[in-house]
Amino acid sequence: MELLIRNGFVFDPINGVNGEKMDIAVKDGKIVDKVNESRAKTIDATGMVVMPGGVDIHSHIAGGKVNAGRLLRPEDHFKDVERKTAVTRSGVGYSIPSTFTTGYRYARMGWTTVMDPAMPPLEAKHTHEELSDTPIIDKASYPLLGDWWFVLEYLRDGKIEECARHVAWMIKATKGYAIKVVNPGGLEAWGYGRNVESLDDPVPCFGITPREIIRGLCKVNKLLHLPHTIHLHTNNLGKPGNYLTALETMRCVEDLAENGKPVIHITHCQFCAFKGDDWRTFQSGAEEIANYVNAHSHVTLDMGQVIFTDTTTMTADGPFQYTLYTLTGNKWTNHDVETETSAGIVPFHYKRKSYVHATQWSIGLELALLIKDPWKIMMTTDHPNGGPFTAYPRIIAWLMSRKAREATLRKINPKARSRSLLPSISRELDFYEIAIVTRAGQAKALGLKNKGHLGVGADADIAIYNFNPETMDPAKNYRAVRRAFKRAAYTIKGGQVVVKDGEVLKHMDGATMWLDVQLCEPCEIELNENLKRRFKEYWTVEFENYPVSEDYLAVSHPIPVKADV
Amino acid sequence: MPVVKAVSCPVCGSLCDDIELTIENGEVVKVKNGCAMCEAKFLSHRSEHRIRKPLIRKDGEFVETTLEEAIRRTAEILAEANYPVLYGWSNTSCEAISVGIELAEEVGGVIDNTAVVCHGPSLLSVQDMGIPSCTLGQIRHRADLIIYWGCDPWSAHPRHIERYTAFAEGRFEKSAWRGYMAKIRSLIGLKKIRSAAKRLVLKEPSEIEARLKPTFVPSIAREGRKLIVVDVRRTKTAEMADFFIQVEPGKDYELLQALRALVRDQELEVDHVAGVPVEYLEEVVDAMVSCDFGALFFGLGLTMGGAKLRNIDAALSLIRDLNMRTKFVIMPMRGHFNVTGANMVFTWQTGYPYAVDFSLGYPRYNPGETSVVDVLLRGESDAALVVASDPVSSFPRKAAEHLARNPLIYVGPHMDVTAQVADVVIPSAFVGIEAPGTAYRMDHVPIPLKKVVDPPEGVLPDEEILRRILSEVRKIKREKTKAEAA
Structure with missing residues (x-):
């Protein structure tokens, strides 16, 4: 099938295309140089913005925790339903949409690739079953490995290569994409209801510190040549004063960087950019974080922007979620996973009039605007922790328009307003920078070669937005920006038009990407023997029943990686 | 004959996945590792x-x-x-x-x-309150206090105790199986001595009784893994427990709320709650708050008994309260x-x-x-x-x-x-x-x-x-x- 997108303003930062009027040709699901114009289906994108399909580096859309959140909150679904149509399945929203609805809603906004960032390895099949039921978009998931007993033990004993081999096995067994680390050491401590307080606080019963885990896994990541860096949710997340922990964390892997390449991704950074001693003296630490990031090249971040709405917080950080429960007295679900990780869920309402919540809102935007290089900071809400992903158009408007920020500032808590750095920031992102923070930067950080750009050979995942940057100024017409991004004029996935004017035209499966990490052969056999021997001691399932077979993936897309061990 | 290993058993919610089946002429002829229900299902699929x-x-x-x-x-x-x-x-x-x-x-x-x-009412209650829980391996590795409330795993989930809870060998907690065997052995020994003494010495039993103090301590205060059972009748599981609380039918809600009060250090101004002396309950609560990791399993006895979802509300609230003092989890015993x-x-x-x-x-x-x-x-x-x-x-x-x-x-x-x-x-x-x-x-x-x-x-x-x-x-x-x- 051939497709020609004519005359749009193309924003393709990876290839340096900045708003030039040009045609994009598509053949057999890929971007090509040109197509036969008489045969190809033509889309007239005159006066519209053309970008690669959106990429989301961190969004909890599938798996045990997400589903426990869905189950926990029928009231979240009652007010937001999706009817069955001739082509689409029915479903519900709002902050934790059902799987079909998740796929459609991302596609409607022009997003085509989404990474689920927290997969408990033991329940990986569940994550993949849900991902396979999430239509249209391509996706992948990061197994939680920072508190896995094997990792703790091997790193404690200084056996980096042994650790790397086990991590490689785990990524393959769970069909995962990157190493996810959440509150390293803290989740193991949470097994007995405790936590770790700093990077050098030893993990109970294991004699290892969070610093050693982070550094160890960074080295493992390099040995395995994984396309993404380690994906880290810092210690002390959500506590006042934690910007110091975040800075310390970034500093602790400074020496592991080579050639100015990133070695660590600090995720939903807003939640670890808190200054102050307690909630009363709470303040933004965004400036300090931004200064550090501006001076260093070994780190990438994503925002974790807060939206003023009723949402559902869910992380693998069991102790943090418990704290949140004690703060709010709200419903609380906890789910610890043997030898691996934990999880917690608490519904949460971010209120404009709350000093802390309004400051959090400000921190996310401050980070995005104060970090000069857009390739280092990506737009997320840590869906659904800061708010549902459906709020992306609003964040884009805030980033592009000072006027939009001021309109919201006027409505927030006055103390938060007076302390916010936002009024002093005049920076307004243009479409080129928006394309970086919403797709190109994310694809680059993830090492996705065929995503996030429109060069020849890339996957034909394209979003077209009905906004004319020649005749309209996004800074002034921020409402029009919001409208355009809310309902893409066209979303093209793998060369097929799946959305037109915000309506889903087609229910199709997206692929699940995973890393086929290849070790040298003899060590693979040895590894399997070792694992088999110890399996029964660690888990309550059999070795044979643990790995996720490819049958669980609706469309399996393995990415081969040659490891150094 | 081909043997298939690591087969999952499609009977109860424990889903044991270590079953070994011997297949002959397209039929299962031998089942290894399974319980009686498992064996019955695999062997009778061609009935x-x-x-x-x-x-x-x-x-x-x-x-x-x-x-x-x-x-x-x-x-x-x-x-x-x-x-x-x-x-x-x-x-x-x-x-x-x-x-x-x-x-x-x-x-x-x-x-x-x-x-x-x-467990519909349990789900309704979870939707109201949330549920602090975990996977079964976490309990196997860590739990030093296990409570079964309104369920009889020995009969309904026969391998639950052995694979996941009191009798499982964990990293931080050892199996209580030996203690249980010692208890059974000493009980049997006691019985033998008693009958021998009766025949040989022909004394009044009460005189012998005084000298036959049990050698094991079935106390809730002992070290190591403990098993508590709460039920309306003395079930098979209750026989194995270190402590058994016989609650009056339909009074689970009262009992749970009394435990909550005690966990919150409140005084109870009655002698009995739901037919159980308050001193007993105080001992149980001591064990609950002083454990390192507690796990409460509940069955239909709690979910479908009397107050239904309100029972589960109370149980979940109890676990929330206990989490202020120590680590505690709760899980429904799912049937199918x-x-x-x-x-x-x-x-x-x-x-x-x-x-x-x-x-x-x-x-x-x-x-x-x-x-x-x-x-x-x-x-x-x-x-x-x-x-x-x-x-x-x-x-x-x-x-x-x-x-x-x-x-x-x-x-x-x-x-x-x-x-x-x-x-x-x-x-x-x-x-x-x-x-x-x-x-x-x-x-x-x-x-x-x-x-x-x-x-x-x-x-x-x-x-x-x-x-x-x-x-x-x-x-x-x-x-x-x-x-x-x-």
């Missing part, structure tokens, strides 16, 4: 109660028919119905459940699983092997764990209104599809009567009561023996089910049958719209 041919009721009598005809008739019934119910699902694979939901959406019916007559999976698939596709109504074109959930028992009691449904379940034998009589009045389709392996009153019967393969799939353990861990033998000739798995029904329904609907257009 004479099996349905082997599709049946259709004609003039009140079942007649054998072809699969195509049975599926066509099923699709006609469902496509013509205004408000069909689709019920069962807990004894089949997640893959089949997924197709079932699509079918329910297509025909605009109500889909419900067996949780509605089982994949009732958890049914709840899971329902939730990720529709947002709700059971009782989902598609009649408005989107998922609607209001247990009491959209739950199948209530739909049947109000006599609203006009067709029914039952998959892998036997509601006629377990539903309230009025509900079962209405179900039998509906054009009723039964998909399952056995000629059970529901099959006997059905209008169309489609035999299906045993998931986990004759068909592969996925099921979820009671702690939400997905476990693959294996196909170890072929189903009887012509018998398909639930998933395939449902797929055929779905495509037939769509065909009929297309024909209908075409005819209307013409």
Whole structure:
């Protein structure tokens, strides 16, 4: 099938295309140089913005925790339903949409690739079953490995290569994409209801510190040549004063960087950019974080922007979620996973009039605007922790328009307003920078070669937005920006038009990407023997029943990686 | 003879996955590692109660028919119905459940699983409060206090204690099996000495009794793993417990609230609560707050007894209170092997764990209104599809009567009561023996089910049958719209 997108303003930062009027040709699901114009289906994108399909580096859309959140909150679904149509399945929203609805809603906004960032390895099949039921978009998931007993033990004993081999096995067994680390050491401590307080606080019963885990896994990541860096949710997340922990964390892997390449991704950074001693003296630490990031090249971040709405917080950080429960007295679900990780869920309402919540809102935007290089900071809400992903158009408007920020500032808590750095920031992102923070930067950080750009050979995942940057100024017409991004004029996935004017035209499966990490052969056999021997001691399932077979993936897309061990 | 290892057992919610089967001539002849229920299921999958041919009721009598005809008739019934119910699902694979939901959406019916007559109230309570829980391995490795409340795992989940709780060997907690064996041995020894003494010395028993103090300490204060059982009767599990609390029937709520008060250091101004002396309860609460990791399992004795979901509210509140003092988790003992999976698939596709109504074109959930028992009691449904379940034998009589009045389709392996009153019967393969799939353990861990033998000739798995029904329904609907257009 051939497709020609004519005359749009193309924003393709990876290839340096900045708003030039040009045609994009598509053949057999890929971007090509040109197509036969008489045969190809033509889309007239005159006066519209053309970008690669959106990429989301961190969004909890599938798996045990997400589903426990869905189950926990029928009231979240009652007010937001999706009817069955001739082509689409029915479903519900709002902050934790059902799987079909998740796929459609991302596609409607022009997003085509989404990474689920927290997969408990033991329940990986569940994550993949849900991902396979999430239509249209391509996706992948990061197994939680920072508190896995094997990792703790091997790193404690200084056996980096042994650790790397086990991590490689785990990524393959769970069909995962990157190493996810959440509150390293803290989740193991949470097994007995405790936590770790700093990077050098030893993990109970294991004699290892969070610093050693982070550094160890960074080295493992390099040995395995994984396309993404380690994906880290810092210690002390959500506590006042934690910007110091975040800075310390970034500093602790400074020496592991080579050639100015990133070695660590600090995720939903807003939640670890808190200054102050307690909630009363709470303040933004965004400036300090931004200064550090501006001076260093070994780190990438994503925002974790807060939206003023009723949402559902869910992380693998069991102790943090418990704290949140004690703060709010709200419903609380906890789910610890043997030898691996934990999880917690608490519904949460971010209120404009709350000093802390309004400051959090400000921190996310401050980070995005104060970090000069857009390739280092990506737009997320840590869906659904800061708010549902459906709020992306609003964040884009805030980033592009000072006027939009001021309109919201006027409505927030006055103390938060007076302390916010936002009024002093005049920076307004243009479409080129928006394309970086919403797709190109994310694809680059993830090492996705065929995503996030429109060069020849890339996957034909394209979003077209009905906004004319020649005749309209996004800074002034921020409402029009919001409208355009809310309902893409066209979303093209793998060369097929799946959305037109915000309506889903087609229910199709997206692929699940995973890393086929290849070790040298003899060590693979040895590894399997070792694992088999110890399996029964660690888990309550059999070795044979643990790995996720490819049958669980609706469309399996393995990415081969040659490891150094 | 081929031996298949690491087979998951499709019986109860424990989903033991270490079963070894010996296969001979396409039949299971030997079961290793399994409990009695497991063995019975694997060895009897070819019993004479099996349905082997599709049946259709004609003039009140079942007649054998072809699969195509049975599926066509099923699709006609469902496509013509205004408000069909689709019920069962807990004894089949997640893959089949997924197709079932699509079918329910297509025909605009109500889909419900067996949780509605089982742990439904527990789910309602979880929706109100949340649930602090974990996977079973976490309990195996860490729990030093285990409570079974209103359930009898020794009989209903026979390997639960051995694999996951008191008798399992964990990293930080050792198995209490030896202590239990010592206790049993000393009890037996005591009995022997007593009878010998009686015969030899011919003294009054009371005189001997004084010198026969038990050598073991069955006290709640001892070190190591402890097992507490709360039940209305002395069950087999209670026999093994370090401490047994016999609660008066229907008084669980009172007892839970009393425990909550004690955990919060409040004084109780009564001597007994729910028939239990308060000193006993104080000892139990001491054990609860002083443990490093506690786990409470509850069964239908709590969920379906008296206050129903309010019981679970109280139990969840107790666990929340206990988490202020130590680490404590709670978990329902799920019955059917994949009732958890049914709840899971329902939730990720529709947002709700059971009782989902598609009649408005989107998922609607209001247990009491959209739950199948209530739909049947109000006599609203006009067709029914039952998959892998036997509601006629377990539903309230009025509900079962209405179900039998509906054009009723039964998909399952056995000629059970529901099959006997059905209008169309489609035999299906045993998931986990004759068909592969996925099921979820009671702690939400997905476990693959294996196909170890072929189903009887012509018998398909639930998933395939449902797929055929779905495509037939769509065909009929297309024909209908075409005819209307013409």
